[in-house]
Amino acid sequence: MAGLPLYILLASGEHEKIQLAAMIASVGAVSDRPVEVFVSMDALPAFRRDIEPAERYHGGPLHETFMTSKVPDAMELFSNGRMLGDLKMWACALILDLHHWEVEKDLVEGLFDGPAGLTVFLASAEGGQLITI
Amino acid sequence: MSERQKIDARGAFCPGPLMELIAALKLAQVGEEIEVLSSDKGSAADIPAWVAKVGHVHVGTTEQDGCWTIIVRKAK
Numbered sequence: 306m307a308g309l310p311l312y313i314l315l316a317s318g319e320h321e322k323i324q325l326a327a328m329i330a331s332v333g334a335v336s337d338r339p340v341e342v343f344v345s346m347d348a349l350p351a352f353r354r355d356i357e358p359a360e361r362y363h364g365g366p367l368h369e370t371f372m373t374s375k376v377p378d379a380m381e382l383f384s385n386g387r388m389l390g391d392l393k394m395w396a397c398a399l400i401l402d403l404h405h406w407e408v409e410k411d412l413v414e415g416l417f418d419g420p421a422g423l424t425v426f427l428a429s430a431e432g433g434q435l436i437t438i
Numbered sequence: 439m440s441e442r443q444k445i446d447a448r449g450a451f452c453p454g455p456l457m458e459l460i461a462a463l464k465l466a467q468v469g470e471e472i473e474v475l476s477s478d479k480g481s482a483a484d485i486p487a488w489v490a491k492v493g494h495v496h497v498g499t500t501e502q503d504g505c506w507t508i509i510v511r512k513a514k
């Protein structure tokens with residue numbers, strides 16, 4: 306039986322927090338729990354298409370350790386969650402507009418279900434557990 | 439019985455070994471066993487917990503020199 310849906314609002318652009326969101330989302334999704342992630346604010350630029358990890362990720366001391374060890378890449382973890390479990394991802398429409406970006410053209414390929422507004426996401430999240438990162 | 443599939447996830451950190459196991463389970467037949475080698479202590483605890491949650495079988499875990507061997511049987 307599927308568990309309570311998990312909703313993750315990812316707003317931080319710090320590598321450590323993106324990594325945590327990716328871990329929660331992927332493990333939750335493969336553990337019979339529907340998961341939805343809303344990527345907004347400073348987090349969205351980390352999901353740009355065709356950039357190197359050095360440009361994608363910024364953070365503190367732990368970020369440096371992530372970059373030099375075999376910690377799974379956050380984008381790959383999100384992708385694993387989508388491939389192996391029930392994970393949906395939404396890009397914040399406001400941040401897309403401000404950067405003049407489009408999901409299909411400017412964000413990591415195959416990672417997002419589309420653009421979405423906060424109101425719709427929060428309304429959906431009333432039916433589950435909301436985590437803000 | 440078919441030969442047990444082995445996944446060498448040594449050196450990979452959480453949740454890498456679990457993700458590799460799940461990908462292999464998707465392709466495995468019911469009743470097939472998969473052996474995961476992991477040097478990640480967290481995964482040694484997390485994999486049996488995940489297996490129990492989703493309804494597969496944790497056959498057993500052994501540890502030698504900081505490397506865990508976790509055997510899982512696909513049950514559904």
